[in-house]
Amino acid sequence: MKTHKHWRAVLLLAVVALIAAACGGDGTEDTSIPITSGDEAPATTADTGDAGDTDSTEGEDGDTGSAEGGSMTMLIGSSGDAETNAVQAAVDAWGEESGVSVEVIAANDLTQQLGQGFSGGNPPDIFYMSWDQFQTYAANGYLEPYAEELSNADAYYQSLRDTFTYDGTFYCAPKDFSTLGLVINTDAWEEAGLTDDDIPTNWDELAQVAEALTTDSRAGLSFGLEYARIGVFMNQAGGSLVSEDGTTATADSPENLQALEYVQSLVEAGSLRFPSELGAGWAGEAFGQQTAAMVIEGPWINGALANDYPDVNYRVVELPEGPAGPSTFVFTNCWGIPAGSETRDLAVDLVEFLTSDEQQLAFSEAFGVIPSTESAAAVYAEQFPENEAFVAGNDYSVSPIAFAGAAEVIADFNASLEGFATGGDAQTILTTLQANLQAALDAANAG
Amino acid sequence: MTSLARPRSRGLRGNEGPFGWLFTLPAILILGTFLVIPILLAVWVSFSNWNGLGPPVGGQAEFVGAANYAEVLTQPGLARRDFGIAIRNNLYYVLFVVPIQTAVALFLAVQVNQKVLKARGFFRTAFYFPSVTSSVAITVVFLYLFGASGVVNGVLNWLRVRGPNWFADPRGVFHIVLSWLGVDSVPSFLAGEGPLGVTWWEWIAGPSVAMTALIALAVFTTSGTFMLLFLAGLQAIGQDIEEAALVDGAGPVRKFFSITLPMLKPTLFTVLTLGLIATWQVFDQIYLTGGGAPAKTTLTPAFLAYSASFESLKWGRGAAISFILFGIIVVLTIFQRWLLRDREGSRRNRRRRARMAQAGAMAAITTGGGHGTGGGAGE
Numbered sequence: 058m059k060t061h062k063h064w065r066a067v068l069l070l071a072v073v074a075l076i077a078a079a080c081g082g083d084g085t086e087d088t089s090i091p092i093t094s095g096d097e098a099p100a101t102t103a104d105t106g107d108a109g110d111t112d113s114t115e116g117e118d119g120d121t122g123s124a125e126g127g128s129m130t131m132l133i134g135s136s137g138d139a140e141t142n143a144v145q146a147a148v149d150a151w152g153e154e155s156g157v158s159v160e161v162i163a164a165n166d167l168t169q170q171l172g173q174g175f176s177g178g179n180p181p182d183i184f185y186m187s188w189d190q191f192q193t194y195a196a197n198g199y200l201e202p203y204a205e206e207l208s209n210a211d212a213y214y215q216s217l218r219d220t221f222t223y224d225g226t227f228y229c230a231p232k233d234f235s236t237l238g239l240v241i242n243t244d245a246w247e248e249a250g251l252t253d254d255d256i257p258t259n260w261d262e263l264a265q266v267a268e269a270l271t272t273d274s275r276a277g278l279s280f281g282l283e284y285a286r287i288g289v290f291m292n293q294a295g296g297s298l299v300s301e302d303g304t305t306a307t308a309d310s311p312e313n314l315q316a317l318e319y320v321q322s323l324v325e326a327g328s329l330r331f332p333s334e335l336g337a338g339w340a341g342e343a344f345g346q347q348t349a350a351m352v353i354e355g356p357w358i359n360g361a362l363a364n365d366y367p368d369v370n371y372r373v374v375e376l377p378e379g380p381a382g383p384s385t386f387v388f389t390n391c392w393g394i395p396a397g398s399e400t401r402d403l404a405v406d407l408v409e410f411l412t413s414d415e416q417q418l419a420f421s422e423a424f425g426v427i428p429s430t431e432s433a434a435a436v437y438a439e440q441f442p443e444n445e446a447f448v449a450g451n452d453y454s455v456s457p458i459a460f461a462g463a464a465e466v467i468a469d470f471n472a473s474l475e476g477f478a479t480g481g482d483a484q485t486i487l488t489t490l491q492a493n494l495q496a497a498l499d500a501a502n503a504g
Numbered sequence: 505m506t507s508l509a510r511p512r513s514r515g516l517r518g519n520e521g522p523f524g525w526l527f528t529l530p531a532i533l534i535l536g537t538f539l540v541i542p543i544l545l546a547v548w549v550s551f552s553n554w555n556g557l558g559p560p561v562g563g564q565a566e567f568v569g570a571a572n573y574a575e576v577l578t579q580p581g582l583a584r585r586d587f588g589i590a591i592r593n594n595l596y597y598v599l600f601v602v603p604i605q606t607a608v609a610l611f612l613a614v615q616v617n618q619k620v621l622k623a624r625g626f627f628r629t630a631f632y633f634p635s636v637t638s639s640v641a642i643t644v645v646f647l648y649l650f651g652a653s654g655v656v657n658g659v660l661n662w663l664r665v666r667g668p669n670w671f672a673d674p675r676g677v678f679h680i681v682l683s684w685l686g687v688d689s690v691p692s693f694l695a696g697e698g699p700l701g702v703t704w705w706e707w708i709a710g711p712s713v714a715m716t717a718l719i720a721l722a723v724f725t726t727s728g729t730f731m732l733l734f735l736a737g738l739q740a741i742g743q744d745i746e747e748a749a750l751v752d753g754a755g756p757v758r759k760f761f762s763i764t765l766p767m768l769k770p771t772l773f774t775v776l777t778l779g780l781i782a783t784w785q786v787f788d789q790i791y792l793t794g795g796g797a798p799a800k801t802t803l804t805p806a807f808l809a810y811s812a813s814f815e816s817l818k819w820g821r822g823a824a825i826s827f828i829l830f831g832i833i834v835v836l837t838i839f840q841r842w843l844l845r846d847r848e849g850s851r852r853n854r855r856r857r858a859r860m861a862q863a864g865a866m867a868a869i870t871t872g873g874g875h876g877t878g879g880g881a882g883e
Contacts, residue, residue, distance in 0.1 A: 178558065
């Protein structure tokens, strides 16, 4: 017995010694890692990304008691330096009032990094939540439903509130929005002898001008071959994918078929070509390279054209109406807060600050997004008349379907559309979509 | 470790058992923490409905039996179909990449092993270079090379061939060949549903045009690595044996197939196994080329596991796909080991072996037999 205990003690000691040696070894051998176990406080070397992360997690754990002087992390899917810097400046301004420092991290892959943060039990305190992932996140209980507490909860566009409503609860505050518009190359327009009167207001006119603008080296119209564009035509034809009550798939309808066949007729006429056929990654690139005279895109095209193709002259008009009236898609992000977050109240306060009309307009100026409140959007439309069409679109916009489990169905639909350009059968595509959609809806409603 | 230590425990070195444990402790701790525990956790996740929130053990996750496996293997639906398509894509990828890269690697190794070749060092480095370059960088370069108006199509154009829009072309190459032969629509005997909810017609599609670009990429990047392995194997073949073969009148072709290739069998096994594992796990290229685009024809199980976990938050399904993939790799490796086994049993081979042994003995006599003579072959 005595020897037994003796050995245990030796083992324990050895383990401790080994761990200490391993940690110490790190510090001495690899000088690039600034934090060593026994050395000075880590705060002095917070310049590398790794060190910064360690700092913030320590801050979270240590500062749960006192809100003042704490720190938070914010994960954003940034469109570029302009956005990252503007967001950082805004949170710094908030930090001066609240005494909380917020570290803004621009994600390389927002979905992946969020998933990793949540599954690792260490999500960011506040983050961009995209419309297409929102329902999945809310259904899985990831999100804190805080939005009704905001003082400006009623100021948001109804379509945006709907996007971020799950199971009757308005979860998170929309930070901005984008709609789709028809972007027209004005030089090509004039070249083809078209005037302001020719701006298409219905499908027939769209087909006519697309044909007029088509040349050997240029397609009249282009947009990505995906639900996020084709779906607009379906809605314009009066179709939908899911019934109002969210229980029945309605993809296999004559309206949707009409929409697909209309798009197909444009392809057959040669006036609609998809970006990949034009050697472009997306329609905006084809537009910039002037291989497409008109594209259906959102306000993000402004930044892309200004950066890469500053010489292209263009204007944006509302999408032409379909047989059942006007329709466009709205895409938006909200400020997500993790469910049960320790910094919840601080984060809500920060959202309140970031979604104020004043701050949203500052973001608009910095990186071109449209404010999510009706009052600020009205100011925006005056300030940026060239984007007036995008703002106007929100009066009749709908959000693309995004219920939990929809992403896989939409991915499959998008994949089946790729055969569509080369003469696929529209009815088969809709039949498959209908079956998949109904199965996913049943699963989502059962869960 | 215990089994080694225990028999001694009563003898002179009876007190060494604890030391044995002590010295293996770091390895046990490291392997346990970073290998065994995560694998066990993943096994659990694959049988649970964990949604990524909170800890997988002790949280809200519940045991759901084999439901995750059933979803991708037996239940009709999108999950199974996606998995079937991913398996099909990856199967063609493996079928093309592994033989081609092995053959190219062996060919290159034999070439750069030749004493007469000038600037061998240069070629060795050049062929090995793609292996040490980041696969991400190479993929991005390939995206440009195989663009609609990229270099590859430029060259094809110059040869008066209209190149396809590589990374945007979802047509299967076998389907294209069949359409040349006049089979444009689905023949009725192939229209039925095959395994995993994918029709037989889709199963025989072959790799899509986009996938062939990725196959070319894989061959380009990994041939160099395996060339190095073959080179090491080639240099282990004694000079004496080659000289003996020469004396016996074997030409270069005969020498290659009767001497070099049989002696490279262990290396061949290594190369094929490594190739098989790597090709079934292909992920980087898929992630960079758009996660299965065009039309899911570059979707692979590894990417599907990722998207199920991180995008759909179905971590159980993602883990289940990973374990099925693991199973596929293990089974194929065992099969390949069986295929490349030493066929001691077969009579014909025994005779051949006897003949070879005889020839070897003769060779040893004719060349003076010393192992020392053939020592340091090559640098």
